[in-house]
Each structure stands twice: as structure tokens, then as C-alpha cells.
Amino acid sequence: MTIKKLRVLTLLFSLVPFCVEAQSSDAGATMDTASLRMAVQTYPDSLPLHEQYIKAFVNSIPHITWNNQDSAIELLTNQYKTWMRQFPHSAIIPFAIGDAFANTESPSAKPYLLKAVELNPRLAKAWMDLSIDADRWGNKRMSTEYLLKASKADPDNPDYASYYAFSFRDSDPGKWRSLVNDIVKHFPKSEAGANGLYWIAFDSHDVKEKVKIYKQMHTLYPPDKFDWSQYGMSNYFYLLIKTNPAEALSLAKEIAGKMTDNDNKKEWEKNVDFAEKINKAQQLIASNKPDDALQVLSGATVSHWTGALETLNLLKAKAMVMNGNVQSAYDSLIVTYAKFPHDKTRETLFEYGRKLGKDEKRVNADVWEQCEKTAKQAHPFTLRDYLTNDSVSLSDFHGKTVLLTFWFPGCGPCRGEFPHFQKIVNEFKAKGENIVFLGINVEPKQNEYVIPFMKGTGYSFIPLEGNSDWAQKSYGVYGEPTNFLIDGNGKIIFTGFMIQDEYEEQMLKLMINSMMDTNHKS
Template sequence: MILNRLNAAAMLLTGMLFFNSIEGFAQHGKNEVVTDKAQLAKLKAAVEASPDSLSVHTAYTKAIGTENPELEKQYAIWMKKHPKSAMVPYGIAKAYLNEESPKAKPYLLKAVEIDPKFTEAWGGLWSDGERWGDFKLSASYLAKAAASDPSNPTYAFYYASSFSKTDEVKWTKMSLEVAKRFPDHERGAQALYWLAVRSKKTVDKMKYFELLHHSYAPGKFNWSASGMSSYYNILLSENPQKAVALAQEMQKTEKEERKQWPGMVLQAQTIAKAKTLMDQKKGAEALTELKLLKLSKYSSFKTELELLKAQANDVAGNTRGAYDSLIVVFAKSPSTALRTAIASYGNKLSKSTAQTDADIWAGLNANAQVATAFNGLKRYLSPGEASLADYKGKVVLLTYWFPGCGPCRGEFPHFENVVQKFKGKDLEYLGINIVSKQNDYVVPFMKGSGYSFTPLEDVEGRAKGNLDNRNAAPMNFLIDKEGRLIFSNFRTDGDNEDDLELMINLLLNPKQA
């Protein structure tokens, strides 16, 4: 599975494990196949001696390899020989699950048929069901996994989380119950973490982060440690002095090999000092302080920092500098917050809306590049192949994905919310599947999910140029009607759908930004 390029905690959005590249995905479940007949015979004998042991099944399936046609033949024999053993079909199902193979499903169904309380088999059906796109059926499997073992914190957490988009009240209540029931388990901390991250209101985010902070020691629970980083970013904007206190506390328990919090203490102190200076109308001094800050590559505070710099410029009487700086930032990383600030500073400079729009487009045009053409991508839902030229005259929202990609599936509903607002407009929504081994999932996924993107299959080894996904998914691009790449490497979630809507609107109506 594939890197999603956000912080490590966010990589577990849907409860799946992710790998850093296509190569990593290919190696998942890839083992040294054993060719020595004596060794295979020994592993086979171990299964026959202990058919209810998962470890012996794992050793055998790794040794023979899932590509070997003898694997299914052997398991057909064993299932017939041990008709009451749910572990036998699960043994081969687990091997296929590890590779996200569609072949897992019938064996998982056989396992739960034999043992309706087989928690991990129900869990396997749940994760496999997500790849088929039948979310209602998948949710029923998850419910059965949780019911089969109420003491299991993993499925209690995932079952509670499954209501986050359909019943917010139930999700909140169940997540708090998970945190209360499992005070010594990471899943309890994770339940509070996601309550904080997914809450819409800042006040609720802060409330749940505080609860996480006090209920789960960050030095002991990884989800709490990750949560404190997210909480810190909110505090930088809302209460920088409190961010200083949190960072100072965290650096005392930080592991020696990481040592990120001392820098974050300094960062919060700088923000607090700059805001105080601006309150004192000392904009130039505040800007000097802010320019000293060096944020990490993945910091979520980058836009906020640019807005603060612009504010300092404005306080110093350099409104033109504030305006120009945000035009540059917007061209690379657009957001509604930046657009609002640009309009405000433009108004102070007596610029009309048309003039502001023209300045924004001058910035976008300066960075625009002709999108690297693609050709020969197989269509899944209709005959023939697709090329970028087929969509000339349309804005193209392009995402790289694959059925097993949890972050991709997590992003699709937000894309869909935005795309549906442009129904009937000149917008084409394309999804390029980068894992051909999962082709069997694609058409059922599209039919079951109801998502509106056009699925295409990637061509191995093709030159991607400026549309290169770098062996990662999801990776997103927006191409204008003239075939120029305007926006890239952005993500969309429940907090920033309006940013994607803004970007699409800009490209659909370049003279009406």
C-alpha cells in the first residue's frame, strides 16, 4: 500500500496499514518461495499435524507462494479433510489478505460459515469489502467482528469510527465509551484522537485533545503523542502561550532520538512574541521574528505563518508587501483563507475585484506548465483507451489511487461532495489505478461505491513528467481547460473541501475567480 504523505497518525485514517511505495506494496506478502521439496513436505506435515494453528499455515503459504497453483489445490484437499476447522480456509485467506488479493473473499466466507464467532475472519471480510466498494456489506462485517468479541479494543474502535460520517452523535458516544473501556490500550487513545481531528469546531477539537492529554500519557501512547503535535498546531493559532507550555511539557518526555519539541518550544515562543508585537503596532519587529521561523516540510502551520507575516507587513504599513506575498503563496498552495486575506488587502489598496482576480491569475500563470500527456490508459467501464487529449477543453481533476489504498478511500467522499457541485460543468474527474494486481476490485468498487470518477489503469514504466505520482497514492492534480497543470500535491478532507471547490472554480471561471 502507499504513502499518503501526511503525518504518521493520519496514515491510519481507515484502519489500514500503508507502505511507502509500489515496491513496498509489491513486497507485502512477497516471500522467499521454497523450492526444496523436503522442506515443503515438512511444512505441509506441520499443517496436517496442527490444522488449527495459524502459524503453521502462515509458514506454509509463505513457502509455497500465492502464485503457485498448487496452493489452492492443497487447501481444497485440507478443507475437505478438516471440514470443521475454520482455520484451514482462513490460513489461505490470510495469505491473500496480506496481498490485498480478491481471492481472499471466498475463503473468508467459508471460515465464518464454519465459525460464526471468528473475529479476525469477520475483520478480514470488512477490510476486503472496502476494496469491493460495497460499504454497507462491509459495515455489516465490521459489526459482526465487534460483536463476536466485545473485549477486543481494535474492532470496538473501528466499529465506533464507522459511524463518524453517518451518525455523529452515535460516533461521539461510542468513541468516548471505547476510551473509557480501554484506558490502557492504544485504541482508547486513538478513539479520542479521531474525535479531536474529525470534529468540525475548533472548540471541540481542543476539548478532545485536552481529554486525550489527561487520559493517555503521551510518553506511553503513540496516538496521544501524535495528538499533542496536532493540538500544538491549533494552539499556535488560538493560544500561543499555551502552545509554549505544552511544548515545554512534551520535551521533558520526548525520546532521545527524536528531539523535535525543543524547536517547537522556540517556534511557539516566536509566534507569541510576534503577536504581542503586532498588538503593540510593531509590525516590522514582528515580521523580523516571524522570518526566523523554519517549519518542517509537513507542518500544517505554513499557511497560517504566511498569513501572520502578511499581517505583520500590513501593521508595519506595507500593505502592498502583504498583498504581493500572499499572491505568491496562493499560486503554490491555494486556500479560502488566503483568498479572503488577499481580497481584504486588495480592498485596502483600492483594487477592484477584477484587478485582484487578474493578479491572482498572473501568479498562477507564472507557475503553470503544460501537463505531461498520457496515452494508452485502459478504461475499465467502457472499451478502449484514454489519453489526456480526450479531455481538452475541460478542467481535469486527476487522482492516483488503488482499491486497497485506505487514504484514497478516505478522500473520495470529500472529492465527491465537491465534484457534485459542478455537475453539468466542464469538469472531468479521473482516477488512475496504480496497482494492476487489484484490477478485479475496480469495476465492483465503482458500481458499489457510486463514486463518479472515471477509472483508468496505469501503464507500467510510462514517462509521467509533471504528473508523476512518485509511486504514491493518493496524489492529486488539477489541469485547466488548456491542458496546463495549475495545482498539484494537495489533499482534501472534511476541513478543506471549500479549498478544492475554490480551485475548481478558478479553473472553470478564470475571469471570475
């Protein structure tokens, strides 16, 4: 798995399909839509038949894609309402169409799912669908309640227990950790336990605790057998790159040797190569051989998502300085800092700047000059504000820093980022800074969710109505969330960032701070 894919996975806390117990049948395997409808009429409590019927019906309509599947399912509502009247005690009938709507992230799912659990409170998957739907409506309390009902309806399913535990991640970390420990104890062979340990380690601010949890995960859940343990070992590897490169190399060699999946094996072999280069370069620097160290590091590559890119860049800069090339080291760090700023790089820039006779103000000016070299004019827009129905234009915010995110209510990673964005925006506004937070919804079919989501969560961003085609053509948005920082002159200064922890929160603060200096505004 690539780092980029892993990044999306770790931000999403991905959901997996669950089985709802029902009468099985393969009678519709090769049936047409009419025959499947007759089969459902005969066996109304067969969920597999409903699923085959709905799929066949949707596929029979020309030009149907994921983006408009819900409109095709809407055409089935009269049929399902007829069946609900004809078989008033069947929970499977409303669940089948409710689940189909839920899978397309449609607001139409809720009433059918509620009817299903009213008829059969033990339909755990229906409770799960309702929980995810509640998150889209901005109702965190109900989302957690539905998860509890799902876990009670199917107590032997570790995934429901895991999602319920995860719902306390922000509101009650102590309870979350306790529930994860229960999952580890009661479901020792489940991915759910590895998942819980992964997130506890991810959230911990204590390096020693992180290491302890990663070692526990490694012991209880071998990374060659448990995906979430492998993801955790990847995070552990990059933590060790910063703190103990020799141990990082040992870990990478061990896991690469055990991996049987070719893609995973290649990823860990890349980690081995990267760790070998870091270790070799450090040895060469210690032996006062900076030229040789730079030669080794020239072949080292790593994604900025890992957090190890800063380590690599600083090591290169250190070798340049040892070689007497302070200006080259300074220039290289200016380029990297102007794209992804971090505290350690900032401190090193000030240090090298002093060697070159530059004070902090001059260093900051150099950073801004580099930012302007890569800046692009943001595409102008005028879009509808969901809350006021007024038209809002980017030009309305001339002179202000704009944090712009492209999102949609069904986007889990988007919802996961909003608390971090809100926290940072609040901090800057408390200092009286001119910062504006805009969120453009790219899925108009989910419009019904937007206002309840805003009211339920209390987020302060201005919600604007867009669409995916416009976002792609105007801003190059091919997936959500996609984020931009736009300066007071309407230029995109920073993009390509995602925020999911304190390290990245600090990066965003540094980005915004660099744009707040009034000397940089016209």
C-alpha cells in the same frame, strides 16, 4: 513522527495485526519449504506453521515483491484445496491462505475467508479481513456487518470495537460517538479509546468542543504513553497556534519534556521552537517592531499540512505592511495563495489589493498569473475505461477542468478522500460547471475490485486503468493518493493536496474556482 507521516496515519485509520488463537509451534523456525509442508500436514490447525510455510514458499520464488506476492500465493491454492478436502472441519486451513491473500489486497481472499468463518464463526480476524475486503468491493453495508461479527467473536478486543464504531462515522455520527464513549469507559488503557477521541475531535466543527475533547484525551491518555493521544495533541497544538499561541507553547514544552522517544522528542522540540517564534513575533508586532518580527519569523518553518502555514504567512505579511511594504506583503501572499489557497489569505489579499488600487478582478488575475508561472503540461495519456472498455484520452477534456487522482482499491486514504471529492464535484456540476473527475488505478492486479467498487459506492469518477510504473514516470507518483488539478489547456495548475476535512474542501473549491473563470481559458 514527522507531520507527513502523521498525515498519512490520520487519513488511513491504520489497521494493526491481530492474533488468531491456534496451536502454536516453533517447529518450522528453521525448516525448508518441504519440511514445513510436512509439518502443516501433521498439525493442520497450527496457524503459525501455515504462516511460516506460506512465507517460506513465497520467498523461495525469485523476483517476488509485495506487488506480485499474490501470484506466488496463487501457486499454493491447489495444495490448500487438497488440505481443505483432507481436513474438512479445519477453519485454520482456509483462513491461512485467505489471510495471506488479504494481506496482499487480493480479490482471491474472499471465498477462503468466507469458508473459514462458516467453519468457525469465532475467527475474529477472518471477519476483520472480510470487512476490509468488502470496502474494496464498495460494499459498506457488508463491511459494517463483518466488523460487528468480529467484535462479537472477540468482545475483549478493543480494536475490533473501535473499527466497528468507526464504521458509523459518516452514516450515524451520534451512534459513532456513543460507541466511542463506551470504548473509553470499558477499555481505559487501550489505544482504541484515544483513537476514537482523536477522530471525534478531528471531525468536530466546533472549536470549543475540539478543545474539550483534546483536554479529555490529554487527561485520560497521556501523550507520552499513547500514540493516538500524541497525534491528537499535535492537532491541538496547531489549533492553539491559531487561537492561543501562548497556550500552544506551554503544551509543546510540556510534551517535549515528557517524551522519551528521540524522534518524537525532536518533533515536539521543533514545535516549541515554532511556537516561541510565533509568540515572540506577535509581541514585537504589538510593540511596533515589524523589522525585528520579520527577522524572528524568517527562521520559522512549518508544513502546509498542519494548517499553521497560513498563520505564519499572514503574520509575515502583517509585519511587512506595518513596515510600509504593502507590495511585498501582497506579492508574498500571491505566491502562497497560488499554491494552497485559503479564505483568510484571500480576504487579506483583497484588503492589500485595495491599498494598491487593485479590485478583486485584478487580484484574481494576479493569482492566476502566478499559477501559470508554476504550471506544467500534463503528460498526455490514453487509457482504458473500466466501465465502458473504451479508450479515454486526456485530450478528450480540452476546455474542461480535470480533477485527477491516482488510486487503487486497496488504498484506505484513497477511499477516504473520495466522499470529499464527490461532494465538491457534485456542487460544481450542479452549477453547470465543466468539471471532469478521473481516477487512474495504479494496481492492475486489483482490477477485479474496480467495477463493483464503482457500482457499490456510486462515485461518479471515470475509472481508468494504469499502473504504478507509468504513473511514476509520467506524473511523478510515488504513493497514493496523489492528486492533480488540470486546466482546460492540459496544464497542471495544482498538485500536492490531500482532502480530509472541511477546511481542505474549501481549499479545493478555491482552487477549482480559480480555474473556472472563462477569462483564464484560451
